[in-house]
Amino acid sequence: MARASYTLEDVAREAGVSPSTVSRVINGSARVRPGKLKAVLEAIDRLGYQPNLMAKGLAQGKSLTIGVMVQEISSPFYGEIIKGIEQGLEGTLYHPVFSTGHWQVEQEMEALRVLSARQIDALIVLDGLAPEEYFLGLARKMPLVLFGRRIEGLERNTLLVDNLQGAYRGTRHLIELGHTRIVHIAGPAHHPDARSRLEGYRKALEDAGIPFDPELVVEGDYMETSGVLAVESLLSRRVQFSAIFAANDQMAMGVMLALYRRGIRVPEDISLVGFDDLPGSSYMTPPLTTVRQPTLELGREAARAALMMLTGQPYEPPVLSTSLIVRESTAMLRVGRMAGWGR
Amino acid sequence: MARASYTLEDVAREAGVSPSTVSRVINGSARVRPGKLKAVLEAIDRLGYQPNLMAKGLAQGKSLTIGVMVQEISSPFYGEIIKGIEQGLEGTLYHPVFSTGHWQVEQEMEALRVLSARQIDALIVLDGLAPEEYFLGLARKMPLVLFGRRIEGLERNTLLVDNLQGAYRGTRHLIELGHTRIVHIAGPAHHPDARSRLEGYRKALEDAGIPFDPELVVEGDYMETSGVLAVESLLSRRVQFSAIFAANDQMAMGVMLALYRRGIRVPEDISLVGFDDLPGSSYMTPPLTTVRQPTLELGREAARAALMMLTGQPYEPPVLSTSLIVRESTAMLRVGRMAGWGR
DNA sequence: TTGTAGGCGTTATCAG
DNA sequence: CTGATAACGCCTACAA
Numbered sequence A, B: 001m002a003r004a005s006y007t008l009e010d011v012a013r014e015a016g017v018s019p020s021t022v023s024r025v026i027n028g029s030a031r032v033r034p035g036k037l038k039a040v041l042e043a044i045d046r047l048g049y050q051p052n053l054m055a056k057g058l059a060q061g062k063s064l065t066i067g068v069m070v071q072e073i074s075s076p077f078y079g080e081i082i083k084g085i086e087q088g089l090e091g092t093l094y095h096p097v098f099s100t101g102h103w104q105v106e107q108e109m110e111a112l113r114v115l116s117a118r119q120i121d122a123l124i125v126l127d128g129l130a131p132e133e134y135f136l137g138l139a140r141k142m143p144l145v146l147f148g149r150r151i152e153g154l155e156r157n158t159l160l161v162d163n164l165q166g167a168y169r170g171t172r173h174l175i176e177l178g179h180t181r182i183v184h185i186a187g188p189a190h191h192p193d194a195r196s197r198l199e200g201y202r203k204a205l206e207d208a209g210i211p212f213d214p215e216l217v218v219e220g221d222y223m224e225t226s227g228v229l230a231v232e233s234l235l236s237r238r239v240q241f242s243a244i245f246a247a248n249d250q251m252a253m254g255v256m257l258a259l260y261r262r263g264i265r266v267p268e269d270i271s272l273v274g275f276d277d278l279p280g281s282s283y284m285t286p287p288l289t290t291v292r293q294p295t296l297e298l299g300r301e302a303a304r305a306a307l308m309m310l311t312g313q314p315y316e317p318p319v320l321s322t323s324l325i326v327r328e329s330t331a332m333l334r335v336g337r338m339a340g341w342g343r
Numbered sequence C: 001t002t003g004t005a006g007g008c009g010t011t012a013t014c015a016g
Numbered sequence D: 001c002t003g004a005t006a007a008c009g010c011c012t013a014c015a016a
Helices: A008-015 A019-027 A034-047 A053-060 A076-089 A105-117 A132-141 A163-176 A192-207 A224-236 A249-261 A279-283 A295-310 B008-015 B019-027 B034-047 B053-060 B076-089 B105-117 B132-141 B163-176 B192-207 B224-236 B249-262 B279-283 B295-310
Strands: A065-070 A095-100 A122-126 A144-147 A158-161 A182-186 A217-219 A243-246 A271-276 A289-292 A323-325 B065-070 B095-100 B122-126 B144-147 B158-161 B182-186 B217-219 B243-246 B271-276 B289-292 B323-325
Touching: A008 A019, A008 A034, A019 A034, A053 B053, A065 A076, A065 A105, A076 A095, A076 A122, A076 A249, A076 A279, A076 A295, A076 B076, A095 A105, A095 B095, A105 A122, A105 A132, A122 A295, A132 A144, A144 A295, A158 A295, A163 A182, A163 A192, A163 A243, A163 A271, A163 A289, A163 A323, A182 A192, A182 A224, A217 A224, A224 A249, A243 A249, A249 A271, A249 A279, A249 B279, A279 B249, B008 B019, B008 B034, B019 B034, B065 B076, B065 B105, B076 B095, B076 B122, B076 B249, B076 B279, B076 B295, B095 B105, B105 B122, B105 B132, B122 B295, B132 B144, B144 B295, B158 B295, B163 B182, B163 B192, B163 B243, B163 B271, B163 B289, B163 B323, B182 B192, B182 B224, B217 B224, B224 B249, B243 B249, B249 B271, B249 B279
Parallel strands: A065 A095, A065 A122, A122 A144, A144 A158, A182 A217, A182 A243, A243 A271, A271 A289, B065 B095, B065 B122, B122 B144, B144 B158, B182 B217, B182 B243, B243 B271, B271 B289
Antiparallel strands: A289 A323, B289 B323
């Protein structure tokens, strides 16, 4: 474990100037005589000097770090958002630091605590579960960007995706293909996005004059397994349906597997629509028709929001919209092709 | 943006003791009279005091941070490793900080630079592309853990997965099912793991007395697309084969799609084996038979290695082994069922 | 057992 | 334009 790295003072000595001058050169915080500037620059790369961000942070009372609380870092959905955040921070001096909550309030609070001990300058929270007051408190201390959670008083800190509209589109697509017995595999009831999607589904049915049938709605937990469980429950209950609108792609994947197991074909027998458009969804067999969420843009926007707030600029959060990506898991309804029929 | 947080000095004042005493209490670095201890503890939580890690870091010359250079943070494969690293660091004072290289040497060096500016105490590099000397230099400065790259002189810092053996097993599984015309979709030739897998494939053939046919090997880039491209190339070249061993699951997914498009069924017409066992692979249709890499364990081990080195304990890296997970994408060879036959 | 003083690497203030 | 000098919040001798 060799020598520590060089300090600003070393550079100053090497260049024959004072530390303050070196600091000025590095930060461009004031004009410096060309001759000295050159000397400093040369000294810097002769020594391979790298400023110590911790010291800089201490001195400035900033850490140049943006905390990101995410429930699962290894999830295709959050992965894209994270990527977006990274992209949005690229080129700035800020760096993201992640901490995971694993959908556990306790762990989430701990994650938040860890981040705050690291003196993060701003915080991005994806699907926060902690109590409202906690976030209200945080927002008073630092720039806060929320996604997946609505809290009164924090509207300006919240990034919204139009889930209702997205679900409406996904459902209407199926209706336009002639389907009327459309199953909805919903997300967890406590998740606001899941509720909006369910609502969009209902609204699309309503607008088409198709009566809402509670029997067609099954609640899942956004994981693949719950997709297979949902199908199995439907089938064992002999529910009739010709299409499924899953509240996310992961559950849709489970659905595909369950149908495959039963020898039910997609889209010939059952049409399937997902939500999210995960990176892998276009490679499912068949490629999944889904409602795309602009995850990458979302991440970038979150970063942008944090940066704007950090520089005290006024920020007005946009409502990001979804789009229907029609691939191969949906097809026109064919009579006599309905799962659950006659047995 | 309310008040800054409390400092150790505030706590000291509140508790009626000196700052050093507070410090001692927090770090347990020396005995403190019970009375004062209690006073300090109370003051701490009355104020909700949180130590400033940057200041602590500066003072101690440590950052309590472990840098992780990963090529893609949003990839199912690295995602699992990252999760493992997090798990391995849980309960310690260390926290991981990620930076991505995007398979670009330039970006990787930049990522490494960013990490080092943050004074990381140890570094974990997943599939590093930078020049050998660079890593040799890094290893001299701090604990370094490498994965996916072998560098002479850094054997003790390198976590190895037995890729050759894994590929051997995957291939032999196909051979045991009666297949002899087995395609291998290899990873990028410059990637050491990809080379080992190709080697394992060859060795399995050789041991079974099946002649190696270069026509059956196609090089991919580990992404889904290259899986579909490979199949298309094979088919257009009228190559005959009844099974495919893909060097990773993502390419296998591409393969499935390409076969599906051509109406070729898995496993009835073609058997397919992947490598990695990504979280989603058990939900492919059909669920993929694959060679499992212990990604989670790998991450945990990387963390453990870093921690051991950090505390100066001797560390001897293990060779992690793979295991064959048989699911539904492979089946006995049936005559007359070979793609490319007779046209 | 406890407090005081100095230092970690930077930046900011203030003379010059 | 430039150089001292004093913080930033914490830790660690050293002295008491």
